[in-house]
Amino acid sequence: MKFLDQAKVFLKSGDGGPGSVSFRREAFIEYGGPDGGDGGRGGAVVLECVDGLNTLIDYRYQQHFKAASGRPGAGGNRSGAKGGDSVLRLPVGTQVLDDDREHVIADLTRVGQRIVLMKGGDGGFGNAHYKTSTNQSPRKSLPGWPGEEMWVWLRLKLIADAGLVGLPNAGKSTFLSSVTRARPKIADYPFTTLHPGLGVATVGKDEFVIADIPGLIEGASEGAGLGHRFLGHVERCAVLLHLVDATQDDPAAAYRTVRQELEDYGGGLSNKREIVALSKIDSVAEEDIPVLIDMVQEEIGRDVITISAISGAGLDSALSTLMGPVQDARRARKDAADKANDAESFDDADDTDEAAASAETGESEAGWSPV
Numbered sequence: 218m219k220f221l222d223q224a225k226v227f228l229k230s231g232d233g234g235p236g237s238v239s240f241r242r243e244a245f246i247e248y249g250g251p252d253g254g255d256g257g258r259g260g261a262v263v264l265e266c267v268d269g270l271n272t273l274i275d276y277r278y279q280q281h282f283k284a285a286s287g288r289p290g291a292g293g294n295r296s297g298a299k300g301g302d303s304v305l306r307l308p309v310g311t312q313v314l315d316d317d318r319e320h321v322i323a324d325l326t327r328v329g330q331r332i333v334l335m336k337g338g339d340g341g342f343g344n345a346h347y348k349t350s351t352n353q354s355p356r357k358s359l360p361g362w363p364g365e366e367m368w369v370w371l372r373l374k375l376i377a378d379a380g381l382v383g384l385p386n387a388g389k390s391t392f393l394s395s396v397t398r399a400r401p402k403i404a405d406y407p408f409t410t411l412h413p414g415l416g417v418a419t420v421g422k423d424e425f426v427i428a429d430i431p432g433l434i435e436g437a438s439e440g441a442g443l444g445h446r447f448l449g450h451v452e453r454c455a456v457l458l459h460l461v462d463a464t465q466d467d468p469a470a471a472y473r474t475v476r477q478e479l480e481d482y483g484g485g486l487s488n489k490r491e492i493v494a495l496s497k498i499d500s501v502a503e504e505d506i507p508v509l510i511d512m513v514q515e516e517i518g519r520d521v522i523t524i525s526a527i528s529g530a531g532l533d534s535a536l537s538t539l540m541g542p543v544q545d546a547r548r549a550r551k552d553a554a555d556k557a558n559d560a561e562s563f564d565d566a567d568d569t570d571e572a573a574a575s576a577e578t579g580e581s582e583a584g585w586s587p588v
């Protein structure tokens with residue numbers, strides 16, 4: 218399946234149906250009168266957050282979404298039927314931005330979330346509505362109110378627990394393929410990965426989602442390489458796994474380059490918790506490993522771990538190390554959701570079902586400082 222993380226679409230909610238002008242006229246029935254029903258309401262534009270999607274590719278093929286108009290009212294006081302809604306099925310992590318891409322109109326963070334973005338226009342009144350004591354046979358009715366319309370941008374920021382960053386060729390995709398069932402493209406040249414991919418890793422009974430993104434190079438923030446466009450996909454991660462290729466000449470410089478790009482990107486990435494791993498450790502001589510570790514530790518001022526996605530060395534411990542911050546973030550989200558829930562229903566404090574349900578929403582972001 219192709220990957221697309223932004224799309225521009227046109228949305229329109231349905232117009233209201235017109236009211237009807239009608240009079241009851243039947244043989245042998247006295248006192249006929251106005252009986253024109255109201256028009257139906259136009260359909261709404263609805264956003265629905267669904268499971269099992271991680272691309273916006275569908276929105277490349279269909280860019281116009283129009284809800285149906287309400288049906289006209291009719292005689293016999295029959296109201297028109299409501300117009301059908303237009304429903305956009307979107308992956309978790311989709312944001313809807315206005316035309317100038319500055320304001321977030323909606324943020325879909327949990328499966329099952331449903332947002333009515335634009336209501337349909339009201340139906341117009343039929344003439345029955347205007348019957349008064351002084352005007353027993355009004356001929357007035359109203360057309361329906363128009364629906365709303367606008368262009369919006371859909372922007373997908375994948376929601377993963379841990380994000381892989383590093384220079385091209387650092388072994389990110391190989392790591393993802395070794396610890397999850399994802400099968401990204403892997404090759405011995407830079408920019409093998411052209412779009413982000415996700416995989417689910419298992420640690421004991423727990424699972425967490427890892428995102429693999431294209432490699433960063435110096436100047437990515439100015440658009441070099443694939444630029445830093447895809448960094449948005451690791452913005453919501455609890456932790457970054459920064460892979461530094463142990464086989465290259467200057468691992469410390471490689472680390473610095475990527476850090477610089479994370480800082481230039483902003484979005485809180487440089488404050489996110491980061492685990493640094495020397496990768497491809499199977500390909501360096503045993504005696505060089507401590508030297509390399511020292512080199513990088515000196516640069517970053519804290520511990521690094523070593524891994525080999527090929528031999529499997531260090532992979533389990535890397536996953537357990539990532540699991541810590543992932544669980545911290547989940548706990549923080551749960552606490553925040555509980556708190557919000559308590560504030561909302563303090564008089565119903567022991568309604569634990571409700572608390573658990575809202576804990577799953579994960580609406581809040583955990584704030585992190587570097588480890």
Ligand SMILES: Nc1nc2c(ncn2[C@@H]2O[C@H](COP(=O)(O)OP(=O)(O)OP(=O)(O)O)[C@@H](O)[C@H]2O)c(=O)[nH]1
Nearest residue numbers: 385386387388389390391405408409410432526527
């Ligand atoms: N010896 C050894 N080679 C590795 C290891 N991990 C990755 N490689 C090799 O390094 C090369 C690059 O690996 P990728 O996983 O494609 O690197 P990447 O970081 O995803 O690269 P981009 O997608 O270009 O950013 C491939 O030829 C891999 O076979 C490892 O642990 N040991």
Ligand SMILES: [Mg+2]
Nearest residue numbers: 389390409410
């Ligand atoms: Mg890759």
